[in-house]
Amino acid sequence: MSRLPVARLSPDHRERPYWLDGLAPVAGAAAESAAPPGGADVVVIGSGYTGVTTALELARRGREVVIVEEHTAGWGASTRNGGMVLPELKAGFEELVAEHGPTEAHALLQTAVDAVELVDRLVIRERIECGWRNSGHLYLAHRADRVPGLKSEISTWTDELGIDARFVERDELASEIGTPAYHGGLLVSRGGGIHPARYHHGLLRAALAAGARLCEGFKVTAVDRRGSHLTVSGTAMAATAAERSSGSAAGTTRPRSEITASEVVVATNAYTGRFLPELHRRIMPVGSFMIATEPIAPEQAREISPNDRMFYDTKNFLNYWRLSPDGTRVLFGGRTSFAPTTLARARNRLVATMVAIHPQLSTTSVTHSWGGQVALTRDRFPHFGRTSDGVRYALGYNGSGIAMGTLFGHRMAGWICGDDPPPFEGLAFPGLPVRRALPVTLPVAGAWFWLQDHRAGRS
Numbered sequence: 192m193s194r195l196p197v198a199r200l201s202p203d204h205r206e207r208p209y210w211l212d213g214l215a216p217v218a219g220a221a222a223e224s225a226a227p228p229g230g231a232d233v234v235v236i237g238s239g240y241t242g243v244t245t246a247l248e249l250a251r252r253g254r255e256v257v258i259v260e261e262h263t264a265g266w267g268a269s270t271r272n273g274g275m276v277l278p279e280l281k282a283g284f285e286e287l288v289a290e291h292g293p294t295e296a297h298a299l300l301q302t303a304v305d306a307v308e309l310v311d312r313l314v315i316r317e318r319i320e321c322g323w324r325n326s327g328h329l330y331l332a333h334r335a336d337r338v339p340g341l342k343s344e345i346s347t348w349t350d351e352l353g354i355d356a357r358f359v360e361r362d363e364l365a366s367e368i369g370t371p372a373y374h375g376g377l378l379v380s381r382g383g384g385i386h387p388a389r390y391h392h393g394l395l396r397a398a399l400a401a402g403a404r405l406c407e408g409f410k411v412t413a414v415d416r417r418g419s420h421l422t423v424s425g426t427a428m429a430a431t432a433a434e435r436s437s438g439s440a441a442g443t444t445r446p447r448s449e450i451t452a453s454e455v456v457v458a459t460n461a462y463t464g465r466f467l468p469e470l471h472r473r474i475m476p477v478g479s480f481m482i483a484t485e486p487i488a489p490e491q492a493r494e495i496s497p498n499d500r501m502f503y504d505t506k507n508f509l510n511y512w513r514l515s516p517d518g519t520r521v522l523f524g525g526r527t528s529f530a531p532t533t534l535a536r537a538r539n540r541l542v543a544t545m546v547a548i549h550p551q552l553s554t555t556s557v558t559h560s561w562g563g564q565v566a567l568t569r570d571r572f573p574h575f576g577r578t579s580d581g582v583r584y585a586l587g588y589n590g591s592g593i594a595m596g597t598l599f600g601h602r603m604a605g606w607i608c609g610d611d612p613p614p615f616e617g618l619a620f621p622g623l624p625v626r627r628a629l630p631v632t633l634p635v636a637g638a639w640f641w642l643q644d645h646r647a648g649r650s
């Protein structure tokens with residue numbers, strides 16, 4: 192670790208998401224100090240894309256809905272991510288067919304594509320100014336032996352899903368990305384970049400305008416069934432305005448509160464705690480980190496990303512990067528380790544990787560660095576369903592939840608109102624039997640992935 196170069200930090204470097212710069216708070220969200228109501232039709236736990244979209248659609252359909260959030264609205268991954276809206280499932284099509292048969296495999300994959308289209312529709316419908324651009328994505332082969340696998344995916348996109356896709360060979364890659372570091376890439380025309388925090392705030396604004404209530408600083412500690420109703424118990428904090436603007440949940444703890452509801456939706460993804468053990472043992476939270484560079488010269492930005500694609504590569508510890516929505520900075524992210532790490536160490540590793548891919552950034556400073564948690568599941572699928580007690584959940588996005596979280600929230604509201612659930616509803620949700628041993632096993636798993644990435648990695 193000590194061999195890593197130390198990131199060149201700009202004098203105004205901040206350890207917080209680039210996305211929060213200049214972000215105005217959502218009017219009406221300051222009702223956080225309002226006491227939680229005693230009852231509602233639906234309580235939604237978690238205020239990211241999943242929770243807010245659920246609440247928006249329920250409120251539009253006339254339901255009384257309360258979002259409870261331990262911290263401040265959007266505090267979780269929904270304001271910290273890479274802003275890459277991708278129509279992807281982590282499992283490949285052949286794997287899906289082998290496991291679920293061709294019809295269900297197609298339905299699952301089509302849902303991922305529908306999710307991106309839903310983001311597109313909501314941005315227009317709610318007039319959300321979030322720099323959304325459907326500019327496509329490029330999946331880059333970090334080793335020559337990854338090329339055949341990427342080429343074999345083309346027919347899934349074109350034949351199964353009717354989406355333009357082609358392989359960009361190594362000798363023509365300069366037309367797509369300013370680096371010779373890759374062996375080619377799969378270019379898919381669907382998906383693109385968004386300002387994730389502005390998108391989140393736009394959805395929240397719409398949900399509040401539609402009548403949803405938000406209780407910030409409310410930490411759920413239990414959900415219990417009592418006859419035909421569910422009771423959500425927790426501790427509520429009265430946060431001050433200063434604490435609110437810093438995103439801190441500190442404040443004065445109020446007595447325990449209870450909210451009774453006909454339906455409860457868990458939308459806590461990687462931050463799912465022990466309040467529902469049935470879900471907690473199925474989710475593995477893993478850190479993902481990002482850096483933002485200082486503004487770079489326009490010609491440098493054009494060289495790095497001439498067509499404003501979303502980039503990610505085939506490494507197990509994948510790297511993902513893009514230009515900022517205004518096209519002035521490089522935003523670079525990656526899962527640097529399965530083991531707990533510090534932001535400084537993750538930042539140094541990200542800078543080293545970014546410069547190895549784009550040496551033209553070797554003297555560029557970093558202005559922001561930050562991290563958050565992604566939720567891994569054993570089968571790498573997101574999950575949508577009900578616990579044995581009838582508590583509804585939508586979570587487990589495996590690092591790709593902007594589009595899918597939006598779709599799950601939207602479909603969750605419909606499901607509560609009697610519509611069909613998405614095809615994910617029938618999937619078994621396997622547990623992680625070793626969750627308690629994870630702190631011990633994660634570094635071992637991490638070392639294995641590192642070796643896989645580096646085996647012949649310099650070929």
Ligand SMILES: Cc1cc2nc3c(=O)[nH]c(=O)nc-3n(C[C@H](O)[C@H](O)[C@H](O)COP(=O)(O)OP(=O)(O)OC[C@H]3O[C@@H](n4cnc5c(N)ncnc54)[C@H](O)[C@@H]3O)c2cc1C
Binds near residue numbers: 241262464
């Ligand atoms: C660094 C990073 C980069 C990423 N990049 C991308 C990307 O480019 N594209 C993409 O599609 N996805 C990306 N993701 C993943 C994506 O951000 C998430 O999948 C998505 O935001 C999940 O949204 P959500 O609403 O389900 O959960 P979150 O936004 O995480 O919200 C969950 C909320 O639940 C609250 N909560 C938890 N427990 C309790 C409790 N007991 N009581 C009350 N509230 C509680 C938390 O405080 C949190 O605010 C990235 C994630 C990270 C961390």
